[in-house]
Structure formats: structure tokens, C-alpha cells
Amino acid sequence: MDAHAIDPVTAQSLVARYVAVVEEHTLHNAFPASVTTLPASKAAIKDAVRVVLIALAHTNQLTTELSAFLEDAFVALANYVDAELAALAAEHRRASESLEADRRPPQERIESPGWAVVARTSRLAGDIARASADEAVALRQEFRALVAGTREMGSGVI
Numbered sequence: 001m002d003a004h005a006i007d008p009v010t011a012q013s014l015v016a017r018y019v020a021v022v023e024e025h026t027l028h029n030a031f032p033a034s035v036t037t038l039p040a041s042k043a044a045i046k047d048a049v050r051v052v053l054i055a056l057a058h059t060n061q062l063t064t065e066l067s068a069f070l071e072d073a074f075v076a077l078a079n080y081v082d083a084e085l086a087a088l089a090a091e092h093r094r095a096s097e098s099l100e101a102d103r104r105p106p107q108e109r110i111e112s113p114g115w116a117v118v119a120r121t122s123r124l125a126g127d128i129a130r131a132s133a134d135e136a137v138a139l140r141q142e143f144r145a146l147v148a149g150t151r152e153m154g155s156g157v158i
Helices: 008-027 042-058 065-079 083-101 114-153
Strands: none
Touching: 008 042, 008 065, 042 065, 042 114, 065 114, 083 114
């Protein structure tokens, strides 16, 4: 989608809905989460953040705090993965939490169903975490390049 295909008001509304989803998932420690829980596709959300950034810059309203907020929102997209991967990560997280809460001796915990799930899902959970971290780095670079490009256009960004 072209970043100029949606108007700033529509873009701001989408960003607000997206940030509410991120806050909800953060509150419930539900990352990585499924892309199906987003209010739009990752591409559409990225475009909306771009439109908001450009609109704020063009109206000289882009502060350091707003830029940081938009950057955090942009980078948070890395926490959203395919539904199957999110389900596996959630299964791993629940099993890990169950093992942490289990007060039995370690030898007995090793024989629990939670241990079997952790053993089966740990490698893939680690792969998901690494992929999300790599995506976060790329998204941060992309956002900062966008901010730099907006500055070069002379639009009054921070």
C-alpha cells in the first residue's frame, strides 16, 4: 500500500487501534502474538505509522516523544507472527510458567507433562524469539531511515 493512499485521520485511527492491541498483549505477557489479532495487516499498520509520522512532521507537531512512541509502535510489529507460531510460543510459555510454579523436587518436575512440552518446544521457541529480534532490528532501522528521509525533505521533523 502506498503510504499516501490513506488519509492522516484514518491512519491515526488505525495506529490507535493497533497500539491498544499491543498494550493489551503487553499487559497479559502474550508475545509473540498472532498476526490475526492485529486490526489490519502488518503492511497496512506500517503504512499508517508512516502517514502519521509524515503528517506530524509536515505540521511541525512531531516531537521527540511522539517520534519515540511511533518508533516503538513500528518496532512492536516484530512481536506478531503467524498464528501457528504464536500458538506454539504460547504453549511453551504456559508450560514454562507451570514448571516455575511447580514446587515439587526437580526430579519429579522432569516427569511432568509441562517438562515434556518445554523440551519439545524450546528450540522452536528460541527460533521464534531470534526471528522476532532480527525483525525488530530491521524495523527500527527502517523507521529511523524514514525519519531521516522526512528530515531531508525539510518537513520540520524534530
